[in-house]
Amino acid sequence: MFISTYENKLDKKGRVSVPASFRSYLSNLGYNGVICYPSFNNSSIEACSQDRIEKISSAIDSLNPFEEKRDYFATSILAESTNLQFDSEGRISLSPKLLKHAKIKNNMLFVGQGQTFQIWEPTAFEKFKASAIKKANLNRASLKWQKHLNNQEGK
Amino acid sequence: MFISTYENKLDKKGRVSVPASFRSYLSNLGYNGVICYPSFNNSSIEACSQDRIEKISSAIDSLNPFEEKRDYFATSILAESTNLQFDSEGRISLSPKLLKHAKIKNNMLFVGQGQTFQIWEPTAFEKFKASAIKKANLNRASLKWQKHLNNQEGK
DNA sequence: TGGGAATACATGGGAATATATGGGCTTTTA
DNA sequence: TAAAAGCCCATATATTCCCATGTATTCCCA
Numbered sequence: 001m002f003i004s005t006y007e008n009k010l011d012k013k014g015r016v017s018v019p020a021s022f023r024s025y026l027s028n029l030g031y032n033g034v035i036c037y038p039s040f041n042n043s044s045i046e047a048c049s050q051d052r053i054e055k056i057s058s059a060i061d062s063l064n065p066f067e068e069k070r071d072y073f074a075t076s077i078l079a080e081s082t083n084l085q086f087d088s089e090g091r092i093s094l095s096p097k098l099l100k101h102a103k104i105k106n107n108m109l110f111v112g113q114g115q116t117f118q119i120w121e122p123t124a125f126e127k128f129k130a131s132a133i134k135k136a137n138l139n140r141a142s143l144k145w146q147k148h149l150n151n152q153e154g155k
Numbered sequence: 156m157f158i159s160t161y162e163n164k165l166d167k168k169g170r171v172s173v174p175a176s177f178r179s180y181l182s183n184l185g186y187n188g189v190i191c192y193p194s195f196n197n198s199s200i201e202a203c204s205q206d207r208i209e210k211i212s213s214a215i216d217s218l219n220p221f222e223e224k225r226d227y228f229a230t231s232i233l234a235e236s237t238n239l240q241f242d243s244e245g246r247i248s249l250s251p252k253l254l255k256h257a258k259i260k261n262n263m264l265f266v267g268q269g270q271t272f273q274i275w276e277p278t279a280f281e282k283f284k285a286s287a288i289k290k291a292n293l294n295r296a297s298l299k300w301q302k303h304l305n306n307q308e309g310k
Numbered sequence: 311t312g313g314g315a316a317t318a319c320a321t322g323g324g325a326a327t328a329t330a331t332g333g334g335c336t337t338t339t340a
Numbered sequence: 341t342a343a344a345a346g347c348c349c350a351t352a353t354a355t356t357c358c359c360a361t362g363t364a365t366t367c368c369c370a
Contacts, residue, residue, distance in 0.1 A: 008320070013355090017320050035158070040292070057156055057269035065211060065271075066228075068196050069294060074268035075287040081267075082159040083176070087356060089320080163330070168345090172330050243347065244330075 001025065002112035007122065009107045015091040019110050022117060023090050033085035034092065036119075037077065038101040042128060044111075045094070045102050045119040052115065053081055094119075156180065157267035162277060164262045170246040174265050177272060178245050188240035189247065191274075193256040195231050197283060199266075200249065200257050200274040207270060208236060249274075 006019040018034065026034055026049055035053045039046045056077060063070040084092040094104075102108070102121050109120040120128070161174040173189065181189060181204055190208045194201045212233060218225040239247040249259075257263070257276055264275045275283070 011321060011323090013323085015321090020319060053158065054156060057158075060268075061270050065214075066196070069290075071196060071268070072287040072291045072294070075266065075284055076291040078156075078158050078269050079160050079266045079284070085356090088358070091320085093355080166331060167333085170331090175329060240346095242345090246330085248345080 001114055002117040003114070004112050006110045007107055008110065010094075010104070011091075014093050015087070016094065016108065017089070017091050018086065020090065022110060022112070023086060033083055035081050035083055036092075036094065036098060037081040038098060039118065040076075043102055043121070043124055044128075045098050046116055047119060048116040050083065053078075156269055157272040158269070159267050161265045162262055163265065165259070169248050170242070171249065171263065172244065172246050173241065175245065177265060177267070178241060188238055190236050190238055191247075191249065191253060192232050192236040193253060194273065198257055198276070198279055199283075200253050201271055202274060203271040205238070208233075 002022050002025060004019075004021065006022075008017050008019070010016050022034075026032075029049050029051065031050050033050070034047050035050055036045050036047045060070055060073050060078070063073075082095060082098070084094070086092060102119060103124060104119070104121045107122055109122050109125050111118045111120060111125065157177055157180060159174075159176070161177075163172050163174070165171050177189075181187075184204050184206070186205055188205075189202050190205060191200050191202045192208075211228075215225060215228045215233070218228070235252075237250060237253075239249070241247060257274060258279060259274070259276045262277050264277050264280050266273045266275055266280065
């Protein structure tokens with residue numbers, strides 16, 4: 001499972017280390033890379049294992065091949081996803097398109113989300129958390145959950 | 156699986172490189188080429204593996220011979236399909252007819268769609284993508300795969 | 311339990327390889 | 341016989357491989 005938060009930075013060649021614990025989870029699933037795509041909901045990059053995106057693909061594929069809906073889903077999900085392989089040091093190269101979506105310049109946060117993780121520009125994540133907390137004020141249960149996340153800051 | 160998008164260009168001889176990752180997927184299936192035909196939903200060129208077009212063909216066969224759709228599919232897909240072999244550098248030559256259908260002059264986008272991919276004139280794709288994302292969002296609620304994936308969280 | 315040694319990890323950069331593209335030459339074909 | 345297609349090699353750029361280094365973490369033993 002992807003848990004905890006890590007901050008790493010782009011090098012001059014545009015590479016970034018994927019946190020070792022995230023890599024080892026993927027490696028246990030038999031993968032030496034990760035699927036990345038822009039989030040639909042916010043300015044982060046979403047990341048997941050290959051089999052997860054394959055499930056999405058087969059769900060799309062079960063639609064009639066001539067149905068227009070099929071194109072819409074495939075275009076908004078599969079066309080935007082890239083399979084990034086780890087180099088021998090466990091790094092990936094994020095495309096300029098993904099970096100732009102997330103407004104990442106140098107530093108980025110790897111935020112574990114269980115079966116997926118997200119990559120955030122650090123200050124954007126702070127803002128996101130702040131607004132999430134506001135919304136959570138309506139709901140104590142989710143407020144607790146947010147506090148839990150806060151405790152992991154800086155790790 | 157075909158995922159991600161790549162932009163390549165026609166050379167003076169009318170050749171274009173098929174993205175290496177797309178080629179390698181086809182090569183793993185045992186093919187050294189790709190089937191192309193004009194999409195009838197939009198102005199792109201559809202591309203898939205040989206065995207997929209065979210499945211489509213048998214699906215068409217199973218339609219009632221008097222059904223209107225049958226002729227439509229048979230003529231617009233099978234009759235228009237061409238099997239394009241890769242040259243030793245992984246390039247194909249798209250027919251003038253296909254290029255005209257997609258309004259491609261020099262640059263083109265290879266857009267992964269899972270079991271198939273599409274070839275688009277870049278600005279035409281941008282327009283299509285914008286509407287695809289809107290329509291996919293409207294239909295998001297009906298996406299069974301999302302629920303399915305959510306249930307797996309916490310594993 | 312303290313502290314030095316060993317290991318793991320993130321980062322840096324030169325060298326080798328892969329990929330997209332260009333173009334000459336031969337072969338096929340219409 | 342001209343045009344198209346295939347075959348081969350060249351090249352610029354991008355990507356990957358491999359090794360090095362500094363730092364943080366873990367291990368192990370006195």
